[in-house]
Amino acid sequence: MRSKEISYYVTSFFTQYLNNEAGLSINTIKSYRDAFILFYKYLEESGICKISKLKMDTLNIDNVTGFLDWLEQVRDCSISSRNQRLAALKAFCVYVIRKNPEESALCQGILKIRIKKAPQKSVEYLTVNAIEYLHKMPDKHSMQGIRELAMIALMYESGCRVQELIYLRVGDIAFSSPNTLTLTGKGNKARVIPISSNAADIIKAYLNSNGICDMAHPVFVNRYDKPLSRSGVSYVLNKYGQLARKARPDLFPTKLHPHILRHSKAMHLLENGVNLIYIRDFLGHSSVTTTEIYARCNPELKRKYIEQAGSLITETVEEYSEGEKEALIDWLRKNI
Template sequence: MHKKDFSYYVTRYFTNYLDREAGFSPNTIKSYRDTFILFFRYIELFRICKINKLNMDILSADNVNDFLNWIEKERQCTVSSRNQRLAALKSFCIYVIRENPEKSDICQQVLGIRAKKATQKSIGYLNIEAISYLLKMPDKTSDRGIRDLALLALLYETGCRVQEIIDLKIGDISFRIPNTVALTGKGNKIRVVPISQQVSEIIKNYLSISTRHNFEENIFVNRLGNPLSRSGVAYILNKYGDMARKNRLDLYPYKLHPHILRHSKAMHLLENNVNLIYIRDFLGHSSVTTTEIYARCNPELKRKYIEEASNFITETVQDYSKTEKNDLLEWLRKNI
């Protein structure tokens, strides 16, 4: 029988559990793998243990806390990155406990480490005028411009994550009334969001000039026919952002990033009196407490949605599950 040592659990965690059982996305798995590479580098750098003699003892609370402080101070990682590394190690510990309860003592040390509280940053977003002007930048007479317009319009219209639009297949779009897009989000969860007739026509125009018709093919590809990368999407957005900024610096005070279209869509939904529960589902958030960060960006929106959320709970709470009730109550506790 194979001895179940530290390397055994690490191997099984990455080759079997994360993908096949937990259903984590490739990006999450890569992030978790990077965490372990960094952790092993730290262990070796400070001679805590030789790399060929790794054991469960390296997961002591002191080692993990020192590792987290090291990546934050020495490697200049953000608090958010620090917390992501901790989350990866905690996930591994939960897996080990499930596989071998005898290892729970040392794993519980890691699970007891609290995430570091990060300073809440204001969310940058574009107003409606800025979105409209940005979508006028691509050249609608060229194949590349038609593709780029379709990409930007769909990023904003659906409020999707960059990886979601990279992974989007031709068969994920339905041109029946109502027009919809099926997005595969974190944890391989699929959500269906509506798109307007105008954006639907933009997508149809793009697909009409495409040589790809297989429903399983990616919609957005580069000149080599390969799916766009995250940096490719960022390049396209910044290209047109820079063009727009030359004429309207007032609308684009800073460099654009792909997530800004997602933020903008969320803020515009809030400004149009869409409740947080719907926006949560639209964006694919697991909890409304994640969605509420958008209400904090605007004092007037914050005041309005605190009032509306309060009325929503007292008047229609019976239509929602216990989890949803708790989410809304938690939102109120944080903001009132």
């Protein structure tokens, strides 16, 4: 087994393990693939070795560390992207160890590389007034306008990810009381999301005006009747974001990204007192800790929760000492 070269392991990793055993989503597999493409590119550009001469020991701690620094410094990738590429290489190393324990020493070096901590960014979101204004931008009397209004309305109402929007089929929408969408998220996990009758009417008007009735047909397509791409969704949203910003620069950032509608929906739910547990399920997060970022980024909400917590401690937990109360409130201040 020691004679096996890295190409053997990479081939079986992608063609057998990821597809059949691991059961990863197509998007995750594509992300892993991109990590290897970039790693090979780094090796060649840095003069370490040609792709045709790759050996298993090329995957060593020095080369991987150099690759991660190259991603940040040369390609200007974010820390998050750097960590994603490292995760792909680590997953590969775990697979190689399973296939051939003799490679353990080499792979353990990679597995010991720590992820890089990124400074926590504040969540960018639009106010309710901005969302209402954005909905007025498309011309709902034209076929293109009603299509793009439906896209914006659906993204905000459901808080869906871009990929979930792209994969959405006509049959995933239930026009009944209540109106719902079935979204398929990360890990092929499905969730049912309620939408307002107003949003449902906009989507229905779009489907009817474009003659889309096949249950298996994508809800949103391009001019060639193909599913939209991520860049296509970004283009539509940013187009109307620019129009809206010209009229109301106080309400809109310089550029709108699709995720901003998802962030906005989460923040508006939170501002209306919806429990983080329900917001977690609504957004399709695997853990409420992912959702907590919305509570942390809003100072007013943070202040309200801390005050409520202090009041609750005073009123219902009288056996706590003043020191214990302060310690608990301090913990909430740091973690909410």
